[in-house]
Amino acid sequence: MPETEKRVLIAGAGPVGLVAAASLARQGIPVTVFEASPELSRESRASTFHPPTLDMLAGIGVADGLIAQGLIAPTVQYRSRDDGPIAQFDFGDIADLTGHPYRLQSEQFKLTKIIVEAFGADDNFRIEFGRKLEGVAQDDEGIEVDLRGVDGSLERRRGLWLIGADGAKSAVRKALDIPFSGFTWPERFLVVSTSFDFLQIFPDLTSVSYVADPKQWHFLLQIPGMWRVMFPIAPEVSDDQASSSEFAAATLGGLIPAAADADILHVTLYRVHQRVADSFRKGRAFLAGDAAHINNPLGGMGMNGGIHDVVNLCGRLARVWHKQAPQPELDRYDLQRRLVTLEHVQRQTIENKRNLEASDARDQQEFRVRMARTAAEPALARDYLQKISMLASLKRAAELG
Ligand SMILES: Cc1cc2nc3c(=O)[nH]c(=O)nc-3n(C[C@H](O)[C@H](O)[C@H](O)COP(=O)(O)OP(=O)(O)OC[C@H]3O[C@@H](n4cnc5c(N)ncnc54)[C@H](O)[C@@H]3O)c2cc1C
Numbered sequence: 001m002p003e004t005e006k007r008v009l010i011a012g013a014g015p016v017g018l019v020a021a022a023s024l025a026r027q028g029i030p031v032t033v034f035e036a037s038p039e040l041s042r043e044s045r046a047s048t049f050h051p052p053t054l055d056m057l058a059g060i061g062v063a064d065g066l067i068a069q070g071l072i073a074p075t076v077q078y079r080s081r082d083d084g085p086i087a088q089f090d091f092g093d094i095a096d097l098t099g100h101p102y103r104l105q106s107e108q109f110k111l112t113k114i115i116v117e118a119f120g121a122d123d124n125f126r127i128e129f130g131r132k133l134e135g136v137a138q139d140d141e142g143i144e145v146d147l148r149g150v151d152g153s154l155e156r157r158r159g160l161w162l163i164g165a166d167g168a169k170s171a172v173r174k175a176l177d178i179p180f181s182g183f184t185w186p187e188r189f190l191v192v193s194t195s196f197d198f199l200q201i202f203p204d205l206t207s208v209s210y211v212a213d214p215k216q217w218h219f220l221l222q223i224p225g226m227w228r229v230m231f232p233i234a235p236e237v238s239d240d241q242a243s244s245s246e247f248a249a250a251t252l253g254g255l256i257p258a259a260a261d262a263d264i265l266h267v268t269l270y271r272v273h274q275r276v277a278d279s280f281r282k283g284r285a286f287l288a289g290d291a292a293h294i295n296n297p298l299g300g301m302g303m304n305g306g307i308h309d310v311v312n313l314c315g316r317l318a319r320v321w322h323k324q325a326p327q328p329e330l331d332r333y334d335l336q337r338r339l340v341t342l343e344h345v346q347r348q349t350i351e352n353k354r355n356l357e358a359s360d361a362r363d364q365q366e367f368r369v370r371m372a373r374t375a376a377e378p379a380l381a382r383d384y385l386q387k388i389s390m391l392a393s394l395k396r397a398a399e400l401g
Contacts, residue, residue: 002158004142007032007126008317009159011133011145011172013040015108016289016306017165018115020314022060025124027318032159034147036132036166040116044193044266046108047223048208048300051091051389054100056311057111063100065114070106071224073207076388078371081213081255085204086368087375094385103208103389105223108303133166136175136285143284161317162285163310168273170291176282182275182346185296185353187232188239189270192248195226196262210298210356212367216255217356219298226265230297231255232357233269243269272296274350276341280334286313293341298352301345304390309337312397336397344393 008024010017013035021031049057049066057063078086095101119125134154135146144158164172173180198205198220207222218231229252233242241247248267253260276293280286289306313333319325355367374380386392 002144002156004158004160005032006030007159008161008163009034009143009145009157010163010165011170012036012164012166012289012291013112013116013127013129014165014167014289015046015111015303016291016310017163018112019057019060019307020163020165020288020310021125021127022062022115022119023311023314024317025119025122026060027314027322028124029318029321030124031126032157033127034131034133034145034157035127035129038130038150040109040112042109044107044109044191044228044268046297046300046303047105047221047228048304049104049106049111050300050304051094051098051100051102052391052394053304053307054104055098056307058099059311060115062111062114062118065118066106066111067100067104069110069114069224070104071207071222073103073105073222074101075206075208076103077206077209079205079209079211080364080368081211081216084202086212087371088206089375089381089385089388091385091389093378093382094389094391097386097391098389103300105207105221107223133164133171133175136162136172138162138284160284163313164285164287164291165289165306165310166291168275168290168294170287172285173277173287173291176285176287178282178287179278180275181278182273182294185272185274186235187272188235188242189230189272189297190233190242190248190251191228191230191266191268191270192252192264193226193228193266194252194259194262194264196259198227198256198259201256201258210352212356212358212364214357214359214364218255219356229255239269243267270297274346276338276346280309280338281330286330286333288313288337292337293345295345295349296353297349298356299349299388301349301390305341305345305393308390308394308397309333312337332401336400339400340393340397343396344387344390348387
């Protein structure tokens with residue numbers, strides 16, 4: 001048996017694994033992150049950080065650096081493709097509830113880089129690249145992981161706790177034999193990045209705009225230097241066809257004719273799921289982030305929810321580590337985070353998609369009237385802002401005790 005390192009082991013150096021590592025290191029707990037890839041990912045995925053997530057990132061000292069590299073979006077807008085704006089919400093209306101009353105538009109790879117740079121010299125923070133977790137075993141005293149090196153070698157390491165933040169295909173979740181219940185949407189989502197200036201054609205557009213349409217709903221998100229447009233792709237279009245720049249340009253032009261000649265910077269095609277692990281904990285192992293739950297990106301809640309997971313978990317682990325709380329403290333993690341994932345994140349993201357794609361004229365009209373009324377009535381707008389900023393899910397988790 002390898003020697004038990006007095007450390008927390010973390011699988012995956014994505015935003016969730018690294019926020020966990022930073023949070024624990026700051027609380028005086030040694031961590032080792034094992035990352036399968038030889039370097040941090042540069043993939044263009046999440047680009048929205050919600051207000052309470054920024055508050056949490058401020059708690060580990062990395063919010064300012066991220067905000068400096070991002071774009072502040074003080075409002076969120078809902079539009080109809082035919083009639084323009086339906087409703088607009090201003091995060092300033094919940095400025096008493098957060099230190100960051102806006103959505104920050106910034107790619108997730110900026111956060112992971114900032115964390116590694118900020119914590120690189122911290123003795124408690126270690127990261128090992130090219131180390132793919134392949135197996136997990138545990139007993140009363142500790143937990144072991146099998147790691148495959150880039151040269152094919154296999155090594156066993158042992159620590160006190162393990163956080164599986166190794167993404168949607170989590171090897172930790174599979175090793176723990178925890179089902180990932182839910183479903184996969186038939187359509188895929190295409191994200192097209194372009195430097196085309198949509199404000200030329202829609203001067204009333206805001207940096208975060210969701211556009212309802214029965215045939216081709218989409219959303220437009222501005223990030224520094226470009227816009228990202230996301231829309232659904234019908235099952236009959238092949239992956240190869242949908243991933244080509246020509247298809248992206250033609251679809252964008254079909255949607256917004258003035259953008260037919262827009263330069264296409266990136267095209268990414270995603271299969272989209274709604275799944276939640278049947279448990280977020282097994283003994284000394286925890287699941288967090290995409291390893292624990294995945295959802296469609298409407299509302300930008302996947303990574304944000306994952307960061308909320310590990311801030312919750314690492315606070316508990318720190319109290320148990322420093323003997324300020326007994327081990328049952330850790331059971332609250334699964335109870336709180338799994339429930340709010342189901343009640344809030346899954347429900348809200350599915351509802352967001354259904355609203356935008358509604359094809360029945362009555363449903364479309366009902367959505368428009370409801371959103372316009374919600375935006376116009378201050379109490380309703382405040383409640384809605386708490387829902388979409390995920391403050392409501394955190395409040396609910398706290399109520400669970
Ligand atoms: C198009 C798109 C847009 C999105 N937009 C948003 C948004 O705006 N806001 C939002 O909140 N969410 C968004 N999401 C979701 C977000 O990208 C994910 O929720 C987020 O990346 C999850 O972070 P994570 O750290 O849990 O997992 P990942 O980012 O997947 O990181 C997992 C890490 O684990 C490593 N790994 C995998 N297997 C192993 C192994 N066996 N051993 C060791 N390491 C391993 C991987 O290499 C990777 O580095 C979006 C997703 C998509 C597809």
